[in-house]
Amino acid sequence: MTISLIRTVILYAIVMAAVRLMGKRQISEMQTSELVVTLLISNLASVPMQETGQPLINGLIPIVALVISEIVVSALMVKLPMFRKLICGRPIIVIYDGKIQQDEMRRLRMTTEDLFEQLREKDVFSIKDVAYAIVETNGKMSVIKTPEKEQPTAGALNVVEPDKGLETVVISDGVISDYSLALCRQTRNWVENILENEGIILSDVFLMTANAKGDYLIVRRDQTK
Incomplete structure (x- = not known):
């Protein structure tokens, strides 16, 4: 039982790494080659999980080979439009x-x-x-x-909308995201000042969004009874 659990965790990590290497399109917008590789990897990974007598490396080698093949095919599709058309077709x-x-x-x-x-x-x-x-x-x-x-745009109506920048989640479940703060060009001090003015402590914030103009929205955490 312990061996099966360890093999499963290892294979899970390998498959997750493989999906990341092949790109985010694997998750939402798969092309033909990506779909084929994803299906093959899922089948290959299930064999070493079930057959503990088989060496784990026998299951890892085909997965690595498939990932490398997909990366090569993706690179060729970028460089050679005709190859991309052959693999993916056309709209x-x-x-x-x-x-x-x-x-x-x-x-x-x-x-x-x-x-x-x-x-x-x-x-x-x-x-x-x-x-x-x-x-x-x-x-x-x-x-x-x-x-x-078509819905009329602000440009079509000759209305100039101010650019407020990207709205990001700067606090999620009581945790400040420095990455999101950088995206909306704000700082931790700015967030802390806002919370102090609102009379809210960080741990009581369920969600806070902000943009580069300083607009923000705070959602308090529901208090458990």
Whole structure:
């Protein structure tokens, strides 16, 4: 039992490191090659966990080989556009100038139900509101609405909005984040002064956000009864 637990922890750390090495797209926007590698790694890692009689190195070598292969393939896709097109394909326009491209939908084996489901995920509920819809290489759909259905921007209304900078979480569950403070160009002294003026101690803060203009929001921790 102890050996199985140790092997599981080691493999967990190795797989986590492998995912980090292959990049954040592994988590949310996987391309074809990344999906294949992720599935293979998960299968390879499960074998040494279950078969304690098999040397652990036998499971680690294929995982390392797959990670190296994925890194090489990713580098080649950056350097060679044709190679990227071969591996990932190309974006496909399924609605062009308001017209459904039925041939392209057949190529994707996309049904009308699939099309409308993805449009609804983009908060589009009528096909007449769509100017262009593009299926990206990761399978997600990008939608450009017709001009009359687009929300007006501040620029279109000739309204100049002040740039307040990035809003970040500077305190999370009573802990100050120096990294977040640097992003919003604030300091610990600034935070401590705010808390002192508000009459709040650090341990009572559940959440505090701030931006470069000095705007902030404080959410107190719920008091347990």
